[in-house]
Amino acid sequence: MKHEMAKKMVLFSVLGTIVAMIFMASSIVYPHPLLLVLAMSIGQGIAIFALVLYLLAVALDLQASGEMYIPAEESPALEAAPPAEAPPPVQGSGPPEA
Amino acid sequence: MLSIHSTEQLLKAIALACAALSVLIGIWYVVRRPHLNRGTKSMLLLGLGAFPLIVSLTGNIASFEYTLSRPFCGSCHVMGPYLRDAEDPKSNSLAAMHSRNHKFGENSCYTCHADYQMFGAITTKQNGMKHLFKYLTEYASTGPDGEGGPPIHLYKPFKSGACMQCHSATAKKWVETHGDSAEAIRSGEMNCIDCHNEIHPLALSRRPTAGKGAVQ
Numbered sequence: 001m002k003h004e005m006a007k008k009m010v011l012f013s014v015l016g017t018i019v020a021m022i023f024m025a026s027s028i029v030y031p032h033p034l035l036l037v038l039a040m041s042i043g044q045g046i047a048i049f050a051l052v053l054y055l056l057a058v059a060l061d062l063q064a065s066g067e068m069y070i071p072a073e074e075s076p077a078l079e080a081a082p083p084a085e086a087p088p089p090v091q092g093s094g095p096p097e098a
Numbered sequence: 099m100l101s102i103h104s105t106e107q108l109l110k111a112i113a114l115a116c117a118a119l120s121v122l123i124g125i126w127y128v129v130r131r132p133h134l135n136r137g138t139k140s141m142l143l144l145g146l147g148a149f150p151l152i153v154s155l156t157g158n159i160a161s162f163e164y165t166l167s168r169p170f171c172g173s174c175h176v177m178g179p180y181l182r183d184a185e186d187p188k189s190n191s192l193a194a195m196h197s198r199n200h201k202f203g204e205n206s207c208y209t210c211h212a213d214y215q216m217f218g219a220i221t222t223k224q225n226g227m228k229h230l231f232k233y234l235t236e237y238a239s240t241g242p243d244g245e246g247g248p249p250i251h252l253y254k255p256f257k258s259g260a261c262m263q264c265h266s267a268t269a270k271k272w273v274e275t276h277g278d279s280a281e282a283i284r285s286g287e288m289n290c291i292d293c294h295n296e297i298h299p300l301a302l303s304r305r306p307t308a309g310k311g312a313v314q
Contacts (some may be wrong), residue, residue: 003134006134007134010127010134010142011127011128013142013146014124014127014128014142014145014146015124015128017120017124017145017146017150018120018121018124018125018128020150021117021120021121021124021149021150021153022117022121024113024117024153024154024157025113025114025117025118025153027157027161028110028113028114028117028157028160028161029114031161031164031165031170032173033165033170033173033174033226033230033233034230034234036161036164036165037227037230039157040157040158040161044154047150047153047154050146050150051146051147051150054142054143054146054147058139061134061139
């Protein structure tokens with residue numbers, strides 16, 4: 001579920017970046033005042049938003065991958081195993097007598 | 099072939115190249131829809147993070163440099179008469195003579211009209227935003243040169259500090275020429291343009307409603 005959401009977020013981020021790049025490149029090629037102001041404000045805003053969205057998507061994807069990963073020490077196979085027998089006490093190593 | 103002769107052009111070329119690479123990476127992702135593995139994520143980090151960052155930095159610097167130039171100032175129709183006069187090789191107006199100076203002539207509007215103070219560049223650009231808003235709301239559809247709009251005026255009186263960036267008020271020749279007025283000019287009681295007032299005569303003459311010092 002989270003993985004699918006991350007993929008959608010990445011797609012939106014990519015589309016946003018493409019729009020922002022076209023916007024900013026057009027202001028460099030045709031530097032009209034209005035286009036320049038819009039590109040350097042709205043264009044950069046879209047680009048920043050897209051980057052944040054992408055980083056969120058990566059974080060979400062990593063979180064989803066982490067949920068699927070089961071560490072070895074918590075695996076049911078180990079929990080079900082009988083406890084190992086305690087080694088016999090060594091003579092002279094016990095608690096001191098009162 | 100694209101020829102690069104200045105830092106501004108180099109920055110523009112870098113910005114355009116990075117924008118193209120970013121768009122290509124984006125299109126590759128949209129078309130191929132690869133699995134989000136480490137390689138894809140790294141590629142997207144370049145396309146969505148690194149390249150756009152370079153475009154922003156270089157694009158901002160290149161655009162800022164361009165906004166200092168006379169063609170940029172003259173790109174709003176309302177500035178047409180000012181631009182034509184400044185670029186007229188036969189004109190003897192102050193604007194035209196200063197625009198013919200090879201050291202700063204290409205940036206003559208900004209050189210004379212920018213605020214001469216610590217954060218002058220910032221306040222000048224803030225005023226530029228105000229110009230753009232005024233142009234769109236009051237002049238844009240009022241004739242080829244915005245004739246139907248209200249008279250253009252400066253936000254504050256033109257100060258001699260802008261002239262004294264280049265014309266030293268302590269040079270021997272200047273002191274000799276200006277005689278008794280020298281101290282008054284230095285202290286700000288008198289302004290350079292009180293006497294040297296043929297600044298934008300053609301642009302001034304087309305606005306009869308503009309009073310003294312109203313249109314510069």
